[in-house]
Amino acid sequence: MSGISKRGGSQMAIIGAGSVGSAIAFACLMRSVVSEILINDYDKKTCEGQVLDLQDAAFVSSTNVRIGTPKECGQSDIIVITAGARQRPGETRDELVQRNEDILRSVLDGMKPIKSTAILVLVANPVNILTCMAQKLSGLPLSQVIGTGTHLDSVRFRVAIKEKLKVSEMSVHGYIVGDHGDKQVAIWSSATVGGRPLIAFEEFQGVDLDETAKKVARKAYAIIDLKGATSFGIAAVVSDLALCITLNKLAVIPLSVYCERFDACMSFPVSLGSNGVERVVYPEMNEREIALIEESAKITRAACAKYTS
């Protein structure tokens, strides 16, 4: 049984009060996802400023916000890790690994012992590799350590489809899988709208699917070039998955988890509830899609081995 019996009694900790951490706190506050949010950052001044500012917004919410010590954060029901360096314009997510590995180790050490029923959510990049590290270092079962993976990329993909077909993004059943980065794979072959294969729609005839997928994969770079960081999309994503956890929704969303089929920590659709990941659901994929995922799994596996040895 999970420690979360009802949303009203649950607590979320957010480690890292920068652009992403504060946006996540704001989104979760506005949706009253949990009853209390704790925020921790080793930059105490920024942390205090963010908490005071968020407290001014809490009057429209039933959530309380305060600063939490690392040990208190380690006892939360949902622990979200955003602490880490962000990409500079043009930099890839993979290039952050060395800096963010060190930060992740110190964050996990500072929180230990972590509550045995907590769900640990990795947001800092490169998210698949950091999820793999956290699975090894946190002491929690694999089903309780997840990364936001390609949830955000899948949202971006659905919005791109929405613009072409004039249907709500919520009615597009299609996923970006594998890497939350340059090696991500769009699963066109089994994506559907209203039960009809996406690639059968007239609007997709003659469309360069690789180019459309590339634009989705480049969206983070476009935002970073324009405003220095992405924050609102990932904040919505984390509030969504936190609600899946607190309400035991078992919704199927693509997240970073250990995937036996590819023997690596990759992002695939999973059902998520109060106990964490209940099952991984592999979409139907064609040979080309599988080959691309296997190629990316090889790189992720090697990076995980390097950074957890």
Ligand SMILES: NC(=O)C1=CN([C@@H]2O[C@H](COP(=O)(O)OP(=O)(O)OC[C@H]3O[C@@H](n4cnc5c(N)ncnc54)[C@H](O)[C@@H]3O)[C@@H](O)[C@H]2O)C=CC1
């Ligand atoms: N998975 C996803 O879809 C997304 C991931 N990200 C990633 O999230 C991370 C954070 O991005 P931003 O918030 O824009 O960066 P930021 O620089 O605004 O904030 C990072 C915060 O982490 C804090 N921090 C660093 N080490 C710490 C430690 N040991 N303990 C506590 N706090 C610590 C810093 O003081 C800073 O306030 C980056 O790695 C970025 O690439 C960003 C957007 C989307």
Ligand SMILES: CC(=O)C(=O)O
């Ligand atoms: C920065 C990042 O990982 C994103 O917005 O997708």
